[in-house]
Each structure stands twice: as C-alpha cells, then as structure tokens.
Amino acid sequence: MSNDVTCERLREIGAELALGVLPGRERAEAVAHLDRCAACREYVGHMTLVGDGLIGLLPGHEPPPGFETRVMRALEKDATAHEGDPHPRTVGPARGPVRGRLRAARLRTASAVAAFAVAFGVLGWAVGTAVENVTASPPASSSVTAGSRLLTGSLTSASAPARPAGDLYAHPGEPGWIYMSVDLADAGTPYSGQVRCTLERSDGSTVRVGTFALRNGYGEWGTAAPVDATTLTGARLTAPDGTVLATGHFTGGPKT
Amino acid sequence: MIFRDGRAISCRRRTVYKGVPSFRFPVGRLPDEALLAGLATGDPELAVTFVRRFQRTVFGVAIAVTGDPQLAEDIAQQTFERAWRHAQIYDSRRGSVTTWLTTIAHNLAIDAVRARRAEPVAPEDLDALLDAVTETPEQWALADEASSRLRAAVARLPREQGRALVMAGVYGMTARQVADREQIPLGTAKTRIRTAMGKLRGTLAAPNRGDHVQ
Known part of the structure; x- marks a missing residue:
C-alpha cells in the first residue's frame, strides 16, 4: 500500500478505521491522510458515530448483586492511593495533550480527596465511610435525601439579559461543588478565552472559585467549592479584563 | 456536531433544564454531565447515583462482547474507575456521557477478549x-x-x-x-x-x- 492514501482509498478503509479494526500500518497511513484532509476527517467522524451508535444498541444487562458496592470500594481505594495532591479537580472540555490532561486529572482528583480528608479528619474519599449506608439502601428513591439537594439557576448574558446563556448547579454537600454549562454564543457573545467564576452571597460578599476556558462562547466546568445554601445567591463570569460576561441567580436561594 | 443517544446533532449542546424548580433539586434528576462533575468532586451519594444510572448499560456492553460474567464485571468496574479518574477529559461536544462510558467499556472488553483468546x-x-x-x-x-x-x-x-x-x-x-x-x-x-x-x-x-x- 502506498504511503499516500487518497480520499478514494480512505473511503474504502474508513469504516474499518472508525471501528478500530484497521491493522497498524494501514491505520497509520490513514491517520496521516486525515491530518491533512478535513473532509475525510468528517467522513470518518460520521463513521465513528455509526460505530458508537451500534454499541448503543446493545441490550442492557443487570450486573451481579454487590457490583455497586464493589465499584464504590474500588473508587475509595483509588482515591486513597492518590491523596495529597495540591489542586482542586475541575471538569470541562478537553484541552491540551491527552497525556497531560490525564495526569492533571489525576492530580486534581487526588487533591479534592485530600481536601475532604483533611476537613473531616479521615483518610481517603468519603466513599469509604458512606458506601455501606448508601449502597445498602434501596436504589430508586434513596438517592434523594436531604444531603443531595441542589441549587440550580440560569445564566444570562450581560449583553443580552433576556436571552438564556446556560445553567448553574451548586451542591451544598461535603464537599460542596458547582457545575455550569455556558452557551454565550446564542446570546450573541461568542467569547473565546479564560473566564473567572465568582460566587455571590446574600451579604454582598463574593468568593472566586476558579477559572476555565470558553470556546466560541461555549464551555462546561465544575469544581469543588464552598456552597452554603443559606447564603449563596448567584454566580458571575468575567473576562480577564473584568468585563462581566454572564450572571446567574439561584432563584430559590436566600432572599437578597 | 455532537452525537447524543444515537443522534448526530450539528449544533452545540446545552444542558438546559427549562422550567425546573431552582431549589431543592434531587440528584436523581441531575443531568448526566452534572452528575459526572459531582462524581469528580468526590460526593459519595452522587457517585452511587452515577453507578446506578449507568451500570446496566456498561455491564450490558461488557457481557455482550466477552460472554463471560466474571470478566464482564471486571470490565464494568474498570469502566467506572476510568470514568472517575478521567472525568476531566470528558467533552460533551463529542458525545453523551452514555456514549463516553460505553466506548470505554467496549474498548476494555475488546482488549480483554483479544488478550484471552484467539477466537x-x-x-x-x-x-x-x-x-x-x-x-x-x-x-x-x-x-x-x-x-x-x-x-x-x-x-x-x-x-x-x-x-x-x-x-x-x-x-x-x-x-x-x-x-x-x-x-x-x-x-x-x-x-x-x-x-x-x-x-x-x-x-x-x-x-x-x-x-x-x-
């Protein structure tokens, strides 16, 4: 096979490439072609969606009894093994080299674990102490308890306040966390770059909880954060120059 | 373009729950992506909810590929461990949480089968x-x-x-x-x-x- 895979040739092997069953050399040559052909990347992307869809057709199957508890214990063990790292974990769009992202994810994961362990005088993740109680309870309704209540709200663009620009979730558990999905593009602000998230409290004080990236106005992000349901009122997203891009209000929270 | 629950959608996805009360939101109704974020921060109840929500799907993929209940359970468990470790690289624009998890489970199952038998x-x-x-x-x-x-x-x-x-x-x-x-x-x-x-x-x-x- 020639090193120069044509588009016609790519169409012949694209299905196998998308399914991950193309042998090594052919795969390497096909990938090299994709590096320089956007249309074929799109074609293979569609084929990949078909492959994903095929897997999605597989029938579900209940795992053996006790599976849930074993998984939780494994997560506890994994968390304990990574405790002691210095940065809070965040969740958002993938960025940077994969290896670096994975390493960073592990670091951030462990740091959240460590912070929680310090706060409560225990080692490892809370799963260790909670797993027996939580997994022993009935599966459907028991997940909704007093400790699992969330604050929610909507983001609005600062430039077009009437148009929704995303959603906010804040969890006042231990540890607390926030999560947001942002779409400023629909509100006419296709901003790309870093944004700072600040939480607002009913007494007028604010707390910066972190920064994350938006691409063309779009992004998702979550992080561990101090969330007090009795005082948290809203959130604000600002550009590095201080421009307010969006604000959100937890309408069911404390009166302001 | 994104792919969500089998559907290719050529626009950005937003996790928008219109009309949902803005206070006292039960975790059982949390969007998959937000639940994944909660899992990442270490909330045990959210982690259990996450596992319960997806375990049937994940185990279904594993058992379909391997045909071996014990091996399938190992793969399903590894899938959730990977989700926990790598939630940072989940990108909703590339597919749903379900698709992300089933892809992880499928890849693990394929690797396990290839390692165990020629046929x-x-x-x-x-x-x-x-x-x-x-x-x-x-x-x-x-x-x-x-x-x-x-x-x-x-x-x-x-x-x-x-x-x-x-x-x-x-x-x-x-x-x-x-x-x-x-x-x-x-x-x-x-x-x-x-x-x-x-x-x-x-x-x-x-x-x-x-x-x-x-």
Whole structure:
C-alpha cells in the first residue's frame, strides 16, 4: 500500500478505521491522510458515530448483586492511593495533550480527596465511610435525601439579559461543588478565552472559585467549592479584563 | 456536531433544564454531565447515583462482547474507575456521557477478549447478538428516534453484512478475521463491513454530509 492514501482509498478503509479494526500500518497511513484532509476527517467522524451508535444498541444487562458496592470500594481505594495532591479537580472540555490532561486529572482528583480528608479528619474519599449506608439502601428513591439537594439557576448574558446563556448547579454537600454549562454564543457573545467564576452571597460578599476556558462562547466546568445554601445567591463570569460576561441567580436561594 | 443517544446533532449542546424548580433539586434528576462533575468532586451519594444510572448499560456492553460474567464485571468496574479518574477529559461536544462510558467499556472488553483468546466469538453468540441488537422489544420501546432508525437499518441489512458489521463493530474483529470466520475473500469481508457501515451512516447523517472525494 502506498504511503499516500487518497480520499478514494480512505473511503474504502474508513469504516474499518472508525471501528478500530484497521491493522497498524494501514491505520497509520490513514491517520496521516486525515491530518491533512478535513473532509475525510468528517467522513470518518460520521463513521465513528455509526460505530458508537451500534454499541448503543446493545441490550442492557443487570450486573451481579454487590457490583455497586464493589465499584464504590474500588473508587475509595483509588482515591486513597492518590491523596495529597495540591489542586482542586475541575471538569470541562478537553484541552491540551491527552497525556497531560490525564495526569492533571489525576492530580486534581487526588487533591479534592485530600481536601475532604483533611476537613473531616479521615483518610481517603468519603466513599469509604458512606458506601455501606448508601449502597445498602434501596436504589430508586434513596438517592434523594436531604444531603443531595441542589441549587440550580440560569445564566444570562450581560449583553443580552433576556436571552438564556446556560445553567448553574451548586451542591451544598461535603464537599460542596458547582457545575455550569455556558452557551454565550446564542446570546450573541461568542467569547473565546479564560473566564473567572465568582460566587455571590446574600451579604454582598463574593468568593472566586476558579477559572476555565470558553470556546466560541461555549464551555462546561465544575469544581469543588464552598456552597452554603443559606447564603449563596448567584454566580458571575468575567473576562480577564473584568468585563462581566454572564450572571446567574439561584432563584430559590436566600432572599437578597 | 455532537452525537447524543444515537443522534448526530450539528449544533452545540446545552444542558438546559427549562422550567425546573431552582431549589431543592434531587440528584436523581441531575443531568448526566452534572452528575459526572459531582462524581469528580468526590460526593459519595452522587457517585452511587452515577453507578446506578449507568451500570446496566456498561455491564450490558461488557457481557455482550466477552460472554463471560466474571470478566464482564471486571470490565464494568474498570469502566467506572476510568470514568472517575478521567472525568476531566470528558467533552460533551463529542458525545453523551452514555456514549463516553460505553466506548470505554467496549474498548476494555475488546482488549480483554483479544488478550484471552484467539477466537473472538463463537458462531452461536454472533447470531444471538445480532438478533438482540435488532429485535429486543425492550430496546425498541425505550430507544429514541435515532436509535430506532439505526436499529431498523441494522435489521434491514443482508444477514452476511449484519454479521460482518457485528464482528467488526462489536467484537472488534479485523476484516481478515471476518474473512477467516466466514470463509470468504478478504476483499469481500472489507466490502461487507464498508457497505453495512455506509447504509447505517445514511440513517444518521444528513444527505451528502461528508461526501467528498479529493
């Protein structure tokens, strides 16, 4: 096979490439072609969606009894093994080299674990102490308890306040966390770059909880954060120059 | 473009829950992406909710590929461990949380099967799985429109194309392995895989999207 895979040739092997069953050399040559052909990347992307869809057709199957508890214990063990790292974990769009992202994810994961362990005088993740109680309870309704209540709200663009620009979730558990999905593009602000998230409290004080990236106005992000349901009122997203891009209000929270 | 629950969507996805009360929101109703974020921060109740929500799907993929309950359980457990470790790299623009998890489970299962045996699947298992993919009443009832279209398209495939598709797409068999199993020329195996995938693509993608020849 020639090193120069044509588009016609790519169409012949694209299905196998998308399914991950193309042998090594052919795969390497096909990938090299994709590096320089956007249309074929799109074609293979569609084929990949078909492959994903095929897997999605597989029938579900209940795992053996006790599976849930074993998984939780494994997560506890994994968390304990990574405790002691210095940065809070965040969740958002993938960025940077994969290896670096994975390493960073592990670091951030462990740091959240460590912070929680310090706060409560225990080692490892809370799963260790909670797993027996939580997994022993009935599966459907028991997940909704007093400790699992969330604050929610909507983001609005600062430039077009009437148009929704995303959603906010804040969890006042231990540890607390926030999560947001942002779409400023629909509100006419296709901003790309870093944004700072600040939480607002009913007494007028604010707390910066972190920064994350938006691409063309779009992004998702979550992080561990101090969330007090009795005082948290809203959130604000600002550009590095201080421009307010969006604000959100937890309408069911404390009166302001 | 994103792919969500079998549907290709050519716009940005937003996790918008319009009309949902803004206070006292139960975790059982939390969007998958937000639940994943909660899992990442270490909330044990959210972690259990996450596992409960997806364990049936994840284990279903693992048992379909391996046919071995013990191995499937190991794979399903590894899938959740990877989700926990790598939630940072989840990108909702590339697919749903369900798709992300099933891809992880599928890859792990394929690797496990390849490591354990030279022959990826018994013939009777292959036909049973192809039937399950196309004829499971429960799946028909629960599936969204895109999944239903895809399932119908699989069902309409000539049997030999459907078998080649399942061998490659579910069991991870190369065209050479498909050819050996079906006792057909390699080129025929490749053609069956490509033709089947092309037909299914037509059910998901808009007409002419990606149809480009350099």
